[in-house]
Amino acid sequence: MKDPQAAYWDGIGATKTFTHPLNPDWLAGWSRNARVLDYGCGYGRVMAELSAHGFRDLVGADPSAALIARGRRLRPDLRFTVLSSPALAYPSGSFDLVVLFAVLTCVPDDAAQREIVTELDRVLAPGGLLYVSDLLLQDDPRNRARYAAHARQSGARYGVFATGDGAVCRHHDVAYLRALLSDFELVDELLIDVATMNGNPSRAVQLLVRKR
Structure with a gap:
């Protein structure tokens, strides 16, 4: 099934600036x-930062062909691939480290999130690390109002919302994220402040987990 948000990420979404820090x-x-x-590498911002820290064996994957094209223009030295489904064309245990930055916020559905995490577990080698950074439920009036409005209109769980420019996103309870990653061993957790892709201040969490 075609991603209902594909047009957004190949259009206005491909122009956004992503900010979650490594x-x-x-x-x-x-x-x-x-x-x-x-x-979910987008245009390769985190890959470029990892490269600057000396990591040499890097590959990025994203479902947006427009974001991948942007990444290839910016960093032709890095390897990018377009995802046609959540499944990756790599054997099990192919990676020692996977980063998943501001991806779950773009995947509002529980089952789709579990599918991604299961696939990343598959491609991680035993003892490998999964580094997740994502947005938490916000407690300000603007966000509370749009969570409630979207829940009334669509029946989606509280925390899902529509942006003014057409994306459907999700903010998370940290306990939900811990449960989503419960097959992994929690190594560390950090609360951070970030700017969203539309420039709004937001609270986020980073979780570092290890494949058992």
């Missing part, structure tokens, strides 16, 4: 020869 302290002990996948 915490290099969490990667300090890893060999710079580690096999790294940036799942």
Whole structure:
């Protein structure tokens, strides 16, 4: 089935600036020869930062052909691939580290999120790390109002909302994210402040988990 948001991410979404910061302290002990996948890489911003930190074996995957094209223009030295489905064309255990930055917010459906996490578990080698950064439920009046309005209109769970420019996104309870990643061992967790892709201040969480 075609992603109902594909047109957004190949259009206005492909012009956005993504901001979730990489915490290099969490990667300090890893060999710079580690096999790294940036799942939902967008235009490769996090890949470029990992490259600047010395990681050499990097690949990015994203369902938006427009974002991948932008990444290839910006960083022709990096490897990008367009995803046609959540499944990856790599054997099990192909990566030592997977980063998943601001991806779950773009996937409002529980089952679709579980499908992504299951696939990333498959391609991670035993002992590999999954580094997740995503947006939390916000408690300000603007966000509470749009969560409630979208829930009334669509029946979606509280935290899903529509942006003014046409994306359907989701903010998460941290307990939900921990449960989503419960097959992994939690290594560390960090609350951070970020700007959303539309420039609004937001609270986020980063979770570093290890494949058992």
